[in-house]
Every structure is written in structure tokens, then in C-alpha cells.
Amino acid sequence: MANPTAALLVIGDEILSGRTRDANMYHLAGRLTDVGIDLKEVRVISDDGGEIQSAVNALRHKYQHVFTSGGIGPTHDDITADNVAAAFGIGIDVREDAMEVLATNYPEGRAAINEARMRMARIPDGARLIDNPVSKAPGFSVENVHVMAGVPKIFEAMLDALLPELAAGVPLVSQTVRVDLPEGDVAGPLAEVAQAFGDLSIGSYPFNTPQGLGSNVVLRGTEAARVAEASARVRDAFGIE
Amino acid sequence: MANPTAALLVIGDEILSGRTRDANMYHLAGRLTDVGIDLKEVRVISDDGGEIQSAVNALRHKYQHVFTSGGIGPTHDDITADNVAAAFGIGIDVREDAMEVLATNYPEGRAAINEARMRMARIPDGARLIDNPVSKAPGFSVENVHVMAGVPKIFEAMLDALLPELAAGVPLVSQTVRVDLPEGDVAGPLAEVAQAFGDLSIGSYPFNTPQGLGSNVVLRGTEAARVAEASARVRDAFGIE
DSSP, rough: OOOOEEEEEEOOHHHHTTTTTTOOOHHHHHHHHTOEEEEEEEEEEOOHHHHHHHHHHHHHSSSSSEEEEOOOOTTTTTTTTHHHHHHHHTOOEEEEHHHHHHHSSSTGGGGGOOHHHHGGGGTTTTEEEOOOOTTTEEEETTTEEEEEEEHHHHHHHHHHHHHHGOOOOOOEEEEEESSOHHHHHHHHHHHHHHHTTTTTTEEEEEEEEEEEEEEEEEEEEHHHHHHHHHHHHHHHHHHHH | OOOOEEEEEEEOHHTTTSOOOOHHHHHHHHHHHHHHHHHEEEEEOSSOHHHHHHHHHHHHSSSSSSESSSSOOOTTOOOOOHHHHHHHHOOOOEHHHHHHHHTTTSSTTGOOOOOOHHGGEEETTEEEEEETTTTOOOEETTTTTEEOOOOSHHHHHHHHHGGGOOOOOOOOOOOOOOOOOHHHHHHHHHHHHHHTTTTSSEEEEEEEEETTTEEEEEEEEEEEHHHHHHHHHHHHHHHHH
16 A cells, blocks of 8 residues: 655745745655655745645645644734635634643733734634644644644644654665766666666765765665665676675 | 746655755745845655646746756656656757767766766757756756756756846845744734735744743835834834834
8 A cells, every 4th residue: 555645835934035944844754754654745835825725725635644834823924724724614713722722831821812822722613733842832633734833843843743643654665875986877777777676766866075976876665675676786786795 | 016936846756755955945045035036936846757747837837937956967767857848848859059068077078978968968949058067967948947956066056057147126125123022922013013014024933042932023125214114113112222
């Protein structure tokens, strides 16, 4: 059976303007690979309601999971929750369970929750809350769309809370063969191996050393024996012990 | 007049598997902001012909420029050029001008260009070559789609060669006001400023210090006087000198 598929939707003007360097894509990619969920696409879009809705709808029908990052804080530019609800055509309002969780973040409890903070308790109807051990304000899942914070520390904590609930796949086994030849000399023999092992994903990534150009050949698949067999074939092709 | 818009399409399994951390998005975002081209969307997709074609076609009709990154080397998984040509419905073949440029990368000249390397001289009909001072193998532009290498050093060099040829816009002026209050206390007054300055983009980004939570308020726009006026309003609202 094929692994579950997933997409990440990063929402935030600050990434597109170059002000902030996104860190969540790299983190999510590694975590999903570890549990056997295949990340197939990432999109980064601005804080624009129409864009959020159309991206959520495009991705949620195409992949088994959609993770979003960003736009769920208390300020006027935090519009992700409302637009995820709109994408699904469902209602959204301040929810009692979210208020309760949120209040635990402040010594004064509910008294600290002004109108702005109350925005962080706006949850689409029927959504499941995602735990936020860092700053309490919860994320949430609507069907297969998992809405999380953009701040990396909080995104990572929410992902820790969420991942065990998702059906995992078969983690990919990966082997890397280092070939001390430029890609132009690796390509021919490698193409033959790739053709013989169509069930594997075989990629080549160039590197530079003071001794010259080299290529890392990365072989990935769900069966360790097949990956080992293909790696041996690559080593043979280039006379590597 | 509005600034030109742009999208980036990153092509590569190695990014989605978490093996490689993308660096081109952050670099491009900063460079485009400097010249007044608005980066509106980024997509990261796998080395899959159908996905490349549909993403190229979706983005090239929506934005004034599309930059692509990755998949133009000599190995079997380098399929970007062929699929960009297919997206436009135009032919692609080894081109004499590209061969000539490529040959300058090898002491043996054309003799070094085996079948695999010849792939790097496959250029869609009518495309303009993009100079690659690092390793010669050229990028190319078809209409508004600019196809560049994934290796950051080469991507950056190609962008240096390409950017002066693109019509620039009005660079955004940006000011940041640091407010030593958590976002939940900044949000209310800030929303009022944002409403009064609808022509600006005003965002809030939380930060953490040993003294507690704070918020960086970032104000951006094309007119320096408006940005300064809005910044003054934010400082007033929070009693900042």
C-alpha cells in the first residue's frame, strides 16, 4: 500500500518579503519522512484570504494531509482560522474549550483574555484542538487540514502532539553512495541502474571539494533489500569497494 | 502602478524528503524585495513531469515572472527543461549556442561533452539563455518563465545575470517598531493603525527575551512618508519615544 501523502501550506508575508527565513518546511519534511508520510508539495502564500481559501481547497482534495503554518495569532493580520473555515464552508466562533486552554497561559486567567487574545480561541465548528505546550493557544484540525502556528518552536511542539494521531506509512530506507566523479560522468551508468530499479527513487546531488567535483547518489525505497541491491549496483558501476 | 509580481517554483525530491534544506527561496525573496518585484507565491514540488507542467502553467498565467530552481543537470532525474517546454507546447533540442557555452567549462572542450552532459544543452525553441559564470551550463527564459539551477551558488549567479534584464518596480520602504509587549496587548491599537493606513502592509511578529514577550511591528509601503507617518502612530499608541 502506498504511503499517506501530505502538503504544507506556509502562510505569511514575512517569508515572501525575505524578512523571515522559513524553518518549518525543513523540519516537517524530516519528521514526515521518519514516519513514512510522503510530503509531496509545499506552498508559501501571503496573508490574503482568497489565496488561503483557494490553496486550502486545492491541497485538501489532492493530498491525504495538509499542514498549515502561520497566521493564528491575535493580531489583525492573523486570518488563517477564519479562512480555513470559509474554505470548508463551515462556521467559526470563540469556543469554550479553546478559551479554557488559553486562560491557563496567564496568571490572571480569563481576565487576561482581551478582545485580541479572544481571536486565538476562534475555532471552526467541529474542529479538533491541537495541543500547544509552549504558549497554550491551540492549533486545530478540520478533517484532513491541520492548522498550526508559524513560530518554529510552537509549530514543532504542535507537530509533536499531532503526529502520533496520524496513520503512519512505511518509512523510507535511504542509502547514499559517494562517487568521486562529476555528475556528467555519473549520469550514464546511473540512468541504467535507475531504469532497472523503477520501484526506487534514485537521485544524484553534486558536491564540490578541493579535489574536484563529486556526486552523492541517494537511493530510497520502502524495502531495505532492494535499496541495498541498487546501492551495490551503483558501487559496481563505478568500481567503488 | 503596481509592482511586477512573481512566483518561485522549487523542483526537487531532495527538498521534500528533508535531505536538503532549500536556500533559494530566502535568497530570491530578499533580492526581489530590493528591486521592487513582489514575490507572491512559492511552490515546492517533486521531480515529476506532470506536476512540473501543471505548476508552470498555473503560475505563468497568474504572475508576471516565474523563477524555477532545480532539475537542469545531466542526470536522469533532471527533467525540468523538457517539462517546461511541454508546458508551453514548444519543441526542445540540443542547441548550438548552448553547446558552445557548455564546452568552455572543460579543458578538452566539446570532446568532454558526452551524452549525459549534452542534456544540459537541451533548450526549448526560442528560449533566451541565462549566463552561468560558475559552471557554464546555462539556464534559460521562455517568455516569463526563468529556469535556473538548484545549487545555491549557481542559482544566485544566474539571478545576478537575469535580474538587470527584468523591469523593476518601486522597492518597498520598511520600518520596524519594537514594542515590549506581547502581541495580545499590541493587537487592538495596531488594528486601528492598520485600518487607517490601508495602503501599507503592517504585520506583527512576536519575539521572546529573558524579560518577556515582545512584538516587532513591521510597516511596509512604497511611500517613505506614509511609512514614517504610520510608524509614528504606532510609537504614539504605545508611548514609545
